[in-house]
Amino acid sequence: MTGIDLLITGYPGVSPSNGGMGWSSVGLVRSGERIVLIDTGPFGARDLLRRRLAERGVAPDEVTDIVLTHCHHDHSVNWTMFSRARVHVSRREMEWALQVPHGVGPVPELYVRELASSPATVLLDDESEVLPGIRTEIVPGHTPGSLIVTVDHDGTRTIFLGDAAKNRAELVCHRVDATLDAPLSKDSIARIWTRWEEVPGTTVVPGHDLPMVLRDGGCSYLDTRQTSVQARLSADFDDVTTFDLAEE
Structure with missing residues (x-):
């Protein structure tokens, strides 16, 4: 293993007037000669994703593997950016996603259909080893085949949660918004806590929040939020208003 990085940090917000933001976390793992992405972000993240990869000396066609935590668009749709990558997804998730009415x-829908027929797709069972040190486990609720991805590297452990637990609030209160099965989600969060506590110092990366560790029995952020929106609200093209969304 040669490193774990967070290319994009998710944001725990929605817009009541304009719908879901879909700002999800995207992880990068280097495993020997393999370059692995954990989720791929939404359409709006494409340019940002290319820039963040370039900053790390990685071209899209050098990505060898993608692990999708689930098939919602904000986590999966950019798999088509990576023409040489194997795409790992839960078999249970794929079977469900193909049956969702358009x-x-x-x-x-159309991206899921293409993914299902792609020769690059690798279907994972309930617990699978993607590569040495990278394991997946099904944690149903948000979707039937949602995955957590555990990465063991150099004596440390990082768990990518996808939307099994989207943010700190869900982890703390064991209640989940936007889930297909609330009781299953509650059970899955209990399992996440068990995995979190197994190895001291484990970092968890929610699908829509900052990475966290356990300190003094509580969830402590490892980073500071840097999130903003720029808008042209006047007739002057050069007049740009910036809204800082970094406050907790």
């Missing part, structure tokens, strides 16, 4: 919910 136009219902956040599953990108």
